């Protein structure tokens with residue numbers, strides 16, 4: 101009898117960490133759905149197809165607009181199932197709290213926290229029915245500790261850890277695990293974009309931001325790589341990881357050990 105191929109959805113997977121995780125899952129033989137808010141995801145699909153052993157599709161959905169429910173429905177319609185959900189989409193905004201734009205606050209928290217709630221709530225029933233599932237939330241070291249000028253992001257990522265623990269308890273007896281990965285700084289487009297904002301807020305050069313702000317709290321003094329995060333996500337999918345649930349795994353070069 102043919103072994104059934106598992107299916108995964110990685111939100112926010114047209115660049116950076118999400119794209120790296122999607123490539124890893126596809127290379128390991130899962131059917132993979134990519135997502136972002138943009139209409140066209142063909143470039144990302146082509147990148148993942150380079151290594152894929154199964155099907156690769158793209159589903160456009162804006163997670164700031166409560167489209168996570170429809171996103172999961174579309175993926176289940178296409179693949180007939182959803183076994184691995186990686187909640188990765190996220191955006192950053194850097195400003196002092198008294199100047200933090202309310203629309204920016206809502207966008208940052210809607211994508212990272214509300215979006216994770218919507219996709220998770222829709223994905224759980226099928227996983228529970230089949231007795232196997234993996235939900236992996238890409239939180240951040242900022243889900244464990246704070247930094248100034250990132251009130252919305254830090255609040256949302258701390259919230260994601262609360263959601264991770266709660267859902268893990270709810271499905272603990274059903275073969276479904278729910279975990280968060282908390283990376284330190286990974287040099288992706290999201291971080292490149294912050295270089296400019298951080299330089300402005302702190303009144304220093306972009307190079308100084310890299311050395312004096314981003315890598316300062318990371319004792320290894322190295323950026324985490326996308327491939328490292330993807331490898332950890334893949335391990336969490338393994339049956340040998342079935343007892344890891346409701347937890348957050350820091351991958352931050354020692355940042356939160358202090």
Ligand code: NAD
Nearest residue numbers: 112113114115116117136137163189190240285286288290
């Ligand atoms: P990135 O900017 O490279 O990628 C973000 C992805 O999310 C893109 O595909 C983008 O299209 C998508 N996205 C943005 N808004 C969306 C929306 N409204 N709906 C759907 N998709 C949307 O960022 P990244 O650095 O790869 O970050 C990915 C995740 O990892 C984020 O949740 C981020 O908070 C987290 N993270 C990043 C770092 C880091 O240093 N890069 C560290 C810790 C955690």
